[in-house]
Amino acid sequence: MPDGLGSRITEISGTALPIRGNDIDTDRIVPARYLKEVTFDRMGEYPFFDERFDANGNPRPHPFNDPKYQGASILLANANFGSGSSREHAPQALYRFGIHAIVGESFAAIFTGNSLAIGLPTVTVSHDDMERLMAAVEAKPELKLSLDLSEKCLVFDGGVIPVEVSEMARKSLAEGYWDSTSTLAANMPKVRQVAARLPYLNGF
Template identity: 45%
Template sequence: MSSTSVEKITGRGCPVPGNDIDTDRIIPARFMKVVTFDGLGEHLFEDAREQANGKHAVDDKRFEGANILIAERNFGCGSSREHAPQALLRFGFKAFIAQSFAEIFAGNCCALGLPAVCVSEADGKALADAVELNPESEITVDLVAEEVRCGETVYPASIPAGVRKQLVEGTWDATAVLLEAGGDIETKASSIPYVQGF
């Protein structure tokens, strides 16, 4: 199974403020008692939304239909649960912009073909402010040009070169890529002492 090329995502933004938003906050563990990822979208940020009394950014009518989440620093830290990007995806987010992402979260996004790009702190704030001011602003996350555009403004954006290549070339489906190694996998295994029982 080959994956599709992801060159850019265009749509509207939803700024979710706060550093270190962890995966327990994105999808609390009690909602992981499932054997499929279906239905996770409805529990996205469940406790944070409950505590915000309907004032959480994802419940804000102004950002309804947004498909690009704008976070701050170290977004997605904590557990390796792919349920986090799956919940975000099923809620409707197709791309993420932040000052930084936790490593496993970023890897999980790539595995699902979802771009997670980094911008500077100042640009992240400016972008969030621009969207707050005009929620209808059209935003483009452009992986080819390595930039985020919002109206007339262009922000440089970074994404690890390998991940960018995988998304743009449509090789983010790792299983397909790994299978291409064919029998080289068994050959490598036979060279590892513990696999051979020493």
């Protein structure tokens, strides 16, 4: 049995890093060639690699290269962030780069699940609030943000923006259930009962 539950995640504070554009897919977040590594150890080097570096490895202007966003722990994104491939390498890369929460207008389904499974909250705000947030952070990168999952809000510069997070995800993060193996494994007797009554596992 694993140790049990994961850490309790209720609040993430820090500076933010805006990445503009809808439909940012996981191929852009981590190019497929880095999926040939059999561990996640080096993923923190790869977020947006092909946008951040030219063919010779020279850095290009990109929020992830910009010194003014260095040390940011909250990523700001527009709509349908993390679409496409199910590669967990994408949230792993962001997390290992130092991103510990993502605030977006919306997220792709598998990306949301993968992020939750590693304890990386994804919460949503309205389009207008995201515009405000991005503009505020671009104007003042040292701005401190605080994401409060219990109160479902994002506090910054005296302002408060309401955030949406599913109650299941919120609980999962707050109580450590996001590290799910032990919770699922505790039910193994019931799992075997379900298997025993499924016609296709029992000769119909």
